[in-house]
Amino acid sequence: MGQQIDVNHLNIYYGDFLAVEDVNINIAANKVTAFIGPSGCGKSTVLCTLDRMHEITPGAHCTGEVLLEGRDLYAKDVDPVAVRRDIGMVFQRPNPFPTMSIRENVLAGVRLNNRKITKSDADDLVEWALRGANLWNEVKDRLGHPGVGLSGGQQQRLCIARAVAVHPTVLLMDEPCSALDPISTLAVEDLIEELKQDYTIVIVTHNMQQAARIADYTAFFNLKAVGQPGHLEYFADTATMFNNPQNEEAERYVSGHFG
């Protein structure tokens, strides 16, 4: 089952630079929440703070709270590695491990953590994850082939399978379709629709039609000027966001006046 995330007064810094200011958002469980907004407004940054991936960047830190079902991810006793096991992430460019086969890629989360798994359990997990990512029928005969030999869309679904194989409760997707052709995009979008039964999904997208198609809720991020911190401008359910936004900037953005 998916879990909900509540973000309270989140400020994100890169060194001394305040990148995103005072974000408050409640991400509902088992729903698709889309982050939209112009480039540089910090949507990907906010997404990364939800599983503490931004901490990889030297100097990046944040203040405020990110609560996963009430547990603060930034509490002192929380291990960022454990957070990332609970909250999976799919990146903009498909990034299967080039040294691994399709099967090994799906099992990467288990194997890299040195967890013991019997062969039959591994087989079940691979099939389950690949079926979950709508990829099983395409690759079941060549699980031993290298993961990077697949097409771009298949690679992205392989990455989704790899992410779900560690049984997260939330899936974060950072522009998962921007490197894909329309048919692969459709496949991934259909998959997102199915995945929300089991996971809470947060997706960053530059494609407003995509947000309108798949998201239940949409958050619009904006920045006042280049060099200024980004902020959450407007958050609404997707129908309101695209048909009747109660926010001038959001209306200008979704109607294509800027961005």
Add this chain to the structure above:
Amino acid sequence: MTTIDHGALLDTQHMIPDIDAFKTSRSTAKARARKDQIMRVLFTATFVVATIPLVSLLWTTVANGAKRLNVGFLTHNMTGVIGGNPTVVGGYGGVLHAIIGTLEITLGAMAISIPIGVMCAVYLIEYAKDGRLAKTIRLLVDVMSGIPSIVAGLFALSLFAIVCGPGTFNGVEGSVALALLMLPTVCKSSEEMLRIVPNELREASLALGVTKQRTITKVVLRTALPGIVSGSILAVARVIGETAPLLMTAGYIVSTNVNLFSGQMTTLPVYVYQEYSKLTANCPPNAGASCVTTIPMERAWSAALVLIVIVLVLNLIGRLVAKICSVSTER
């Protein structure tokens, strides 16, 4: 009327690009093709010139070295070799002790320099990024790669003189000297290989909840492995032919010594040098045809051939390992 027409004609000529203008470009194309031909010939010629010494060297070594290269040469050391006479056991001595010495000392040097070099590269790429310490280390590595091999030999010699007392000669001392020479090459090539591992792979691994340690060992180093292997083999190939530092540290003996940590050891380059220094062997006046005065030079050539073969085999092993662990990208 005519003047006006003429003026108009001139004007149109001015406005519309003249078809005849292509004539000049045709002639430049011809000139360019000619230059292309000349440069082609020139580059091919330089390539041929560059390969002449290589082919000649290989040919000379094979031609001179094959004469004395036989099983006896590979399975005997130099004990009991007097002048140009054949030994009691038959044959004219051999390089068994030098092959053992070369392999052991080089393996020792690899065991010292590869872990240090790779870990140093991991530190530079994964931890220090572009800090001041990293810049200093990079500078030192660059400086170190310019160290003359004799200086590395002197360093190892004095190090062991301090630790084990003066006049210490043993194999591991030679390994230390060679490791010093290998270290910058291993470190630099590993650093380059780790640098080209895409950041996306690190992110992918970390996002799966994998610790940094396992991300580095199982994703980053694994992906860079073929490159690290070939870089290390290159470093080995560079030091395996070193003579001077080994002469100072590992010494020279005629018998076989398999203990890396005690007693002098002979390596192939040192053997070649020693045999060459003898130039000719003495034969007593009453010696038969079995006494060969030119035997030292012949042994030197054969040992050189053995050394080339060892380097070749090492290279092949390296390529094989790199191929087995390679990152396959074919569809």
